[in-house]
Amino acid sequence: MIPQRILLNLLLLLTAAQAMAQFGKNCELRQFKVNLLNPGLEYEMALGVNTTLDIKAGLQVALDPLLPDVYKEFGFFPAVAAQYRYYYNFEARQRNRRTIYGNSANYIAPAVAAFFPDTRTINDEVVKGAFGYAGVVTGIQRSYNSGFNFSFDAGAAYYLGNFEGAIYPVVNVGIGWIFSEKRWCVGR
DSSP, rough: OHHHHHHHHHHHHHHHHHHHHOOOOSSSSEEEEEETTTEHHHHHHHOSSSSEEEEEEEEEEOOOOSSTTTTOOOEEEEEEEEEEEEEEEEHHHHHOOOOOTTTTEEEEEEEEEEEEEOEEEETTEOOOOOEEEEEEEEEEEOOTTTEEEEEEEEEEEEEESEEEEEEEEEEEEEEEEEOOOOOOSSSS
């Protein structure tokens, strides 16, 4: 499980950001997305001028830190993930006459995730229990007038659970559609 102090620190960070947030013209107020690559739902809400909270729930491809060679096999686990995204190039995209619809910009984000695998056998030993990570990613998100949405981010995170914790890479790819939105940024 994810230690309570990490969850508490993340909650304090998000609360402080919300308290200082002022809505501006850059971020969408809120948008619901469906992810087809990692089947699930995603909700992104504006917290400030250039910041959002992105929460995902569904099935996700992930490293399984309990395997002897972590990079040889990947798991497909039920998961919940969150990112506090800071979009740093809205203004540059607007200056270059590019759309920022659907938070189409580049970002950096602290990221957390919790995975809930079924009981499985690894090295002739029955293993059960959740695991998770906390780390930092940088990425891009692009949304189009049709509602098609693409996002990619990569970084590193500290994985923890019922094993000795370690730092591993994190890569997230999302392909899907925005099916509900509350507009705030400059139009399509």
